[in-house]
Each structure stands twice: as structure tokens, then as C-alpha cells.
Amino acid sequence: MKSKRILLVFPDVSYDSLHRGYFHYGLASISAYLKSRIKDIEVTLFHIRDKNLSQGHFREKIRESLPHIIAFTSTTHSFLLVQQYAKWVKDLDDEILTVCGGVHVTLNPEEALTSPTLDVVVCGDGEYPMEALVNEWIVNKRIPNEKGIWYRKNGKIIDNGCTVVADLDSLPDSDWQLFDYMNLDAPKQGLGGIMLSRGCPYHCSYCCNRKLANIYKSSQASYIRFKSVERSISEIKNFIGKFPTIDTLYFDDDILPLKQKWFFEFAREYKKEINKPYWCNIRPNLVNSKIVEALVNSGCTRAGIGIETGNEGIRNEILKRGLSDKTIIDTVSLLKERSIYVYSFNMVGLPRE
Template sequence: MDRISRRIHSKTSWMHGMASAPRARFDLQVTWVIIFYHVLARRILHGSGTRTPVAARVNLQGRERMRVALVYPDYYQSGCIRGQPQGRVHLGSGYLSACLKRSGHDVAYLHLVEPVTREGFLEWLGNQDVGLVAFSTTSLMFPKVKELARWAKEETGLPVVVGGVHPTLDPSGTLQVPHIDFACLGEGEWTLVELAEALEGRGRVEEIGSLWGRWRGREFSNPVRPLVEDLDTLPFPDRSIYDMSKMAPDQRERITVMASRGCPYHCRYCSNHAQRRAYPNGDRYVRFRSVDNVLAELEGLAEQAEGIDHVRFDDDILTLRPRWFEEFVREYPRRVKLPFICNCRADLLDEDKVAKLKEAGCKTICMGIESGNPWLRRHVLGRRMTDEQILRAFRLCRKYGIGTVSLNMMGFPHEDFSMVLDTVKLNARAEPGITQITVFRPFPGTELYRLCIEEGYYAEEEADTIFTRRSTLRLRSLTDEQMELISEFITPLAYLYNQVFSLPSSLSTVLEKALDAFLSGSKVPYSWKRRLGEEMLRRLPWEWFLSTKY
């Protein structure tokens, strides 16, 4: 029984004991009392036609120290595999926590690596004594964030703010959710700090830069604040919030760090170009921490951590700035002495860079192939690199003994299955250590999102769901079965094509066409195609692909 219902029950019980009142008049009085309490309850908890301002429901002012709940749902790509959690270190949460704590606030962090029940989430939230609930989300995870926000709002009435890529690209859509009070656009460290302070009474919520929302019956949408141009002014991420038992095994063996923010390229499927447009100083979108600042963080972490065997740089392109790169490859092996993994762009790698990366301790480079079809890659995805540039980058890595990971996608507008097979074949020629492929999903604010809507690919009924292995688009030339086949068996199929390409050209051409016809043939039973993938998976010499630990 909720609090108001208990009060009604207590009141009516007492009134039933009034023997002197006439029964009819007494029943009428009880009826009016119940109606009065329920009307009052509805106005307090739900408002009368419009949302009641948060300040009317929760008294946040006068708190000596604001405690903020940071919630990061992570299970659309994580969950558990064979009982092992698969969470990833989210540096964004670490930066938010560090800035809040530097400003005198406290943090409760919830990293959700698998689905949670309403009861479980509210039990955790109820034990934290927080004054603000903050979610960080991508578009893929936003459907779950909406549900969590509703639970939090209905149970506690606390203010709810959502930040991350999704509200940055679609703030209006984010605030259409009635249980979300604020949307934080762009980099959120200082916006969240100012919001916590304003809720304590030390500022005006409706004047905070980069914040959109509803407050005291008034809607507001403030301009995005400038980017933090000097990343060295930010504190190091607060790693005390991470529960490493929730992380994937590889996450427990590495230090994840970012030396930079932003990417200068204009890939049409990526949110970077849309985010860059949001800032008043978007021409400074790409920023690097100083080499000394990065290595100082790593030195401290390497000394404290146990069981750490490598560093993972999560930057979009670590080799982007030549002068920074030269200083980094000179100082890193002297000061850190741990192997590292990084992301690079294939058309930016040359022999000199690869040699220096190897000498500095690079063990693996991750590169996006994305599509093996040159026309699709250039005209649909906006990636202006050739097959030869991609193959040369992978060859150089093999020459210097650096492992490779290729990153691929499928399910694009205008893509058919022959183009998907082009992706398999380019991976077969590149011979990466690990091949990964995902199904494309358009993100709000990107050019491909707009194209999908304009050309009728966008399926509104599927947009609010979480899918990672089948498309949410109305594709005209690809089926779910075809994408499922490649999702599960791209590695063994790439190996099979690799073996075909190693044969004499006359025989190779015939076998390639035969394999194409078998995999794409509409009259070939799907079960036969899966059987081929399963057989190749069993016969696959894993040392050919897993040449390095990723």
C-alpha cells in the first residue's frame, strides 16, 4: 500500500468508529474524503494535464553535498557469454565522476551489463541517497534508458538527465520522453557539475550551457557550450567507480585510455561529423592531450594495477597528428613499457609509421574496412580509400609482426548480397588477425540517417528496439538470413575465399564464381549454407586468424 493510500485507510478507519454520526451522512463524508485525497495525490505525483516541476515534488536545496547516480546501460553488446560478464570500461563515466568529485560532489555508479528488473534497479537507487539520476546513452541503448528513466521518475520523483551521443544528436526526441527532465548536449563534464550545483540552489538550471529541458513549468534550450580545447585541464578518469568483475576478461587485463577526442573525417554513417556541427568551436573538434599528460596517467595506473599486460588506446586515430605521434613513439616505451593496442586509418599508415609503432610496443592495430565494395564504400559511406590502400596497410602490419583487427559493417542502403561478399573477399585478401562485422543502424543526425528516411529505408516500428544482428531497415536487396549467415561465419568464409585465391588463377576464378553462386543462390537451402559455414568453422586453423591476442 502506498503512503497516500495508507493515510486514506487510516482516516476512514477512524471515521468508521464515529457511532454518533448518521450512517448515510457518514458514508457521504467518507466518499468525499477519498475523492479529495486521490485528486490531491494525482496533482502531486502526476500533475493536472501538464508535468509538475521537479522542484514541487523533491526538495533538493539545502543538501550539503549532492550525490549523483551515474547509470550506464552496456548490455546491447555485452551481457554474458558462457557465464562470463562482457562489460566494457566506459571512460565517459569516469570523466563525469572525476569532475563531479573534484567539485565536491559524490557519485554512485551503476554499470548494467545485463538486463535488470524494475525491482532490482529501484532497490539499488533507493539505497544511494542521491539527488540526481544521470544516464549516459547511445542511440542503440536509448530504448532501455527510457524504461529506466520511467522507473526512476515514478518511484522517486528525482530529476533525470540524459547525456551522451544520442541526446546530442536528437535532443528534441530525447525530451519527448515525459520522464526525462534534461538533455545534456555535447561534452557533459562541466554541464553535469553545474546542474548538480544549481539543484542545490547555487545557480539557475535554465541558464546552464548545453542543457535542454523543462524546469518550473518552463521549457528551455541553451546553446551548446564550446569544446574543452585543452584536454589537460580535465582530471584523469575516476577508475574507482569500475567494478572489474563485471568486465569482459580482456578488459581486466588492460588499461583503457584516450589520448584525444574527435575525428576530422566525414564518414556518412558516423556521428562524428554531426557532433562537430553542434559546437560553436567545431573547427577545434579534434584535440589531443599532451604526451606527458597521457603518459603520466598511464605511469600511475601501471604501478597500481595487478594482472595488467597491455594498454588499449580508444582514440579514433592515434597516428593522426605527426608531431604528437613522433613524441609519443619516442617517450612511450621509455616511460610505460607495456604493449599497446590502437585504432588507425588504413590510408594513413605507411611503412615509417608502422615501423615506429612496432618499436614503441604496438601489438595490435584495429582498422575499419567497413565495406569491401569500392562503390559503396566511397559513395554511400563516404570513405575515400582504395582496396590497395587497405591491403597495403594490412601487409605492412604483417611485415612488422603487428596483429590486426578488421572492422566491417553490412546492411547499408543500396547494398545487395554480392556487395556483402565483396566485404568477405577483401578480408580474405587482407588476412586480418580478427575479423568483426556488425549490422548497420542509422543514428539520428548523420547523413545516412537522413538518406534512410528520404528513400524509405527507415522502419519507424523497428527504430525503438535493440537489434545488433539483424537490420532495423526495410532493405530491398538483403535478407535477415543472408546477414545472419555472414554475421556468424565471416571468419571461416573469408578463410575459404583466401584458400581459393591462393590457387592458380584459372582454377581460382572458376571456384570463386561457384562459391559466390552457392552462397547467394536463392534455390540453395539456407541450411546447406549454414552447414558449409559450420564445417569451415570446425576445420579453420585458428592460428591463421588469431595471430594475436586482442
């Protein structure tokens, strides 16, 4: 058994009985980073898909891996579950350090630390804080006073700001095999997800990106970061090498052609080196005939766009999308003329509907 043991917990519950689970880019990146930086470390994953998970089953998983640190990722809708799971950890062994990261606690670190069974909250990118926690907690039983690590001390919350990985090329490839990858929902259908960037420059009112961008301002790095084209192609090749039955890729970036110069170079290299069909997300106001041509030539078969509502007033006055009906219609027409299937993200029950 390795001398440093970490259990990552992904609450991925669903009311769909056929749900096989999703891939989590953040946890896979943290796992890969820790394994590349720390000797004699064991990182395991508890991928929770059962909404009726029992305390007994949870304890069995802990006894199997005997972790020094249990780190949860949380969105807002899963945070109640995380608090329950953290209580189960402390009921079993109070010496295990409980850590929580993810979007919810990055947006609300003080609130998250009102939960008495969470010892640490990680604000921002998790790779660097988790390395510091592993090195300090397991060896010295001390919570390090490092960037991105929030904790309680003498009844006060220690605020260490937000951490950001400025150069995504400096990170290793994701630890895809942390997951039972080929049995997840999308890979089971031959669809493999890749993320080449972090961040979005837009400030839609309903989206966490606008507040995340403000939080990340405390660092010296840009919130919007892309891997280099060379690194992106290398990672995709490695991914395909591990999972050769994947026949279509899905780029899970907020907006793949956000930086046009980068995208044109990427599209050329992707066609030359990869040449597989792919899906991606785009934003209508950034699309023109040259972008569409590059999408088509590089193998894009599906493009997702955020329409959100058919009412232009609600879309722009309430949701702050900054997209006219005409822009959306013109973009969809351009894509469909070149036989790119378009799917849209939409919300119902908005104010004024």
C-alpha cells in the same frame, strides 16, 4: 552520507550471458571531474548489465544511494531503456532530477526532451554541465541556464547549445575505480583501455562523428583534441600503478597516429617510460613506413583498421570512406611485414550488397 549525491547509470546490457561489462570513458571522466571540483560529493555508478533488470531492483539501488540527481548515458539503441528507467525514478520520487547525456541525446536533444520523465539533456562534453547542475539543483532546486544544458520551461525547450572541454589536460585522470574495473571483460583478460583524445576529422556517412563535428562548431574549441604527450604518459603511469596486472594497453582513440608530430613524440616517450605492448586504431591513408616504424619500436602489437566492406564502390560512394583497395592492401602489407597483427572493422547488409 555526503550532502551532494549523484547516481550515474550506464545501460550496458547484452544478450551474451558471459558479458561482464565495458568501461565508459565519459562517465569515468565526469566522476573524476566532479570529485575534484565539489566538496562533500558522492558519485556512485549503477552499471546495468542485466537486460531483465526489474523495477524492484532498480528502486533498491536508488534507496541505497539516495541521489539528488540521476544521470544516464545513452546511445541510440539504449535510449528506450533509459526512458523506462527514468520513468521508474519518477514513479519512486519525482524530486530526483533526471539527466541524460551521451551521443544519442547530443545528436537529438529536442527529440530526447519529448520524453516526459527526463528533466535535462546534456549536449556535448558532460563535465562542465554536470558541475553546474550539481551546484544549482541540489542547493537551489534550479536548473541552471548554462552551456550544454537543455530543458523544458513553460512548454518550450531551452536550447543552450553544445559544450566542449577545449583543453583535455585540464581534466583529472579518469575515475577508473568508479567501476569494478578488473572484473570487466577486457581487464579480466589483462587488457586495459586508455583514451588520449576526443574527436575525428573524417566524415564517413555511417558514423556519428560527422554530425558531432558540426554540432561542436558552435563552440570556440576544436572538436579534435589530444592530451599533451607529457600528460598522456603521466596518466598511463597512474593507470598502471592502480592496475599492475594489466599487461597490454588498448588505445581506444579513433585514430592514435592522427597527428603525426604528436604521435612520434608519444611513441618515443611511451617506449622510454612505459614499455608495454599495446593495441591501437589507425587509418590506412595515414600510414607510411615512418609511422609503422614508430608503431613497432614503441610496442604496438595489434592495429585495427576500418575496411567496412570489400567493395570499393560501396566503401567510397555510399560509406564515404575515401579509401582505395590499393591503399588498404599496401597498409596491411606494411604492418604485417613488421609482424603487427591487423584486425578490421566490417559491416554486412549494406546497400547494393
